[in-house]
Amino acid sequence: MYAALLAHIARYVTLTPAEAQVVGNYFTCQTVPRKGYLLEAGQPCPASYFVLQGCLRLYFITEKGAEQITQFALENWWLADYSSLLSRQPSEYYIQAVEPTVVAVLDYARQEALLAQVPALERYFRLLLQRVAAANQKRWVHHYGESLEERYQFFSAAFPGFVQRVPQYMLASYLGCTPEFLSKIRAKTSLGEARPGPAAKG
C-alpha cells in the first residue's frame, strides 16, 4: 500500500521491519478526484501529504482575486502548509488535485506519536527538510537571477514531462507571469522545434 513511501524513507534511513509496520499503521490512504481539495483556506491544515499517484497544487488567492500557485507536488513529493500545521491557525492556502490523485496522509495529531515510536523518522524528516531548504534557496536564485524565459526553459528541462502534465496557465502562475506572456515565450522559443504537421495529433 505504502511501498512508495517506505521506499522513499529507505533512501534516507533504515527502518526495521517492525518500524516499517508501525509507519504503515500511522498513515491513511486518500483518493482525491481532479479538482478535489485536501485543504481549503480558512481551515487549519489537517495533515502532511505524500503523493503516491497524481499531482497536487498549492495556491492562495491574491488581493486582486487571482489564484497564485506556489508549489506543485508530483509522485514522491510531500506537501503541507507548514505554518498552519505548526500554529494550528487557519490556512491561507488551497491544496487541490490537478489530476485524480492518491496520497498517503500523515495526520497532524498523530505525527508526534509516530516520531516518538520511530525516532529514525526524526532523521528522515530532518534530511528531507534540509533538501527542501536547499531547493528553496535555489528557487530564489532562479527567480531573481533569470528572466522568465530562462526560468521556463530551466523548468521544462528540469522536469521533463511535467510541462505536458499541467495546464499552461498553472505553469504561468507558478513561474510568476500571465498565461498570455508564457504563450508568447513558447511561440518565440519553439520556432526551431518540430511543429506537429496539420495531420499530426498528440
Add this chain to the structure above:
Amino acid sequence: MYAALLAHIARYVTLTPAEAQVVGNYFTCQTVPRKGYLLEAGQPCPASYFVLQGCLRLYFITEKGAEQITQFALENWWLADYSSLLSRQPSEYYIQAVEPTVVAVLDYARQEALLAQVPALERYFRLLLQRVAAANQKRWVHHYGESLEERYQFFSAAFPGFVQRVPQYMLASYLGCTPEFLSKIRAKTSLGEARPGPAAKG
C-alpha cells in the same frame, strides 16, 4: 560562550548537562569583520553558521553582475548554503558580514558525528527546518500577493530596528527592487510621519 546557542536549542529540545557539554565541544567560535566573508562563490560551503552577535547577508551575483541578496541572518539565526553543504559542490553564494559579527560554527565534517552523539539534535534541527519551510512558504505569499510597497511596510513592521541596521540598498535587493525605487516608496510613505527637525540629530 555558546549560551545563546544552547538557549536556542532549549526552546525546542531538552539536553542533559553532559549533552550540552558535547555540543559546546563540537562548535567553534569565529569573528568576522564588517565586509568579511564566511563563504565565497566557488568554494564548497564549509559549515553552518549560528549568529551570536551581528548580521550576515547571503547573496549571489546575477548574470548582469548585480549582487542579489536572498537572506539575512541576525542574532539567533542559522545560515548556510544547504545545496552546497549537502552536495559538497562549489557554492554560487557569498556569505558576508554586514557588521562586525560573531558566529558559532558547525563544521560540515563534524555535523553528522555530533548528531550521532546527541540524537536530540536531530529533533532540534527537524523542528527548526520545519519553521524554515513555513517561513519560506509565507515568503512566496508576500512576494506574489503584495506590492513592493506593502512588502516594505510588512518587513519594517515585522523586523523593527532591522531597517535601521542594514543599508537601504541591501534591503532593496532583498525585497527585489532597486534602491531608487525603495527610496521613492519611502518618500511617499513617510510624508505623514514625524520628520526630524532641522536641528534634530540621531
Add this chain to the structure above:
DNA sequence: TGAATTTCTTAATCTAAATTAAGGAAAACG
C-alpha cells in the same frame, strides 16, 4: 458523440518598476 467547459493564442494598449545620470549626505577609518 456532441454540447459545455477549459485551455491556448494573438495583438493592441498600458503600467510598475528598471535604468541612467548626477548631486548631496552620511559613515568609516586612517
Add this chain to the structure above:
DNA sequence: CGTTTTCCTTAATTTAGATTAAGAAATTCA
C-alpha cells in the same frame, strides 16, 4: 578631524511584462 568611501535621493527615459479583448482549439463528461 578631515577626507575618502559609502550611501541616499530625485528625475527623465525606457522596458518587461500586465491587461484587455476576442476568437480558436482542445478536453471533459453526460
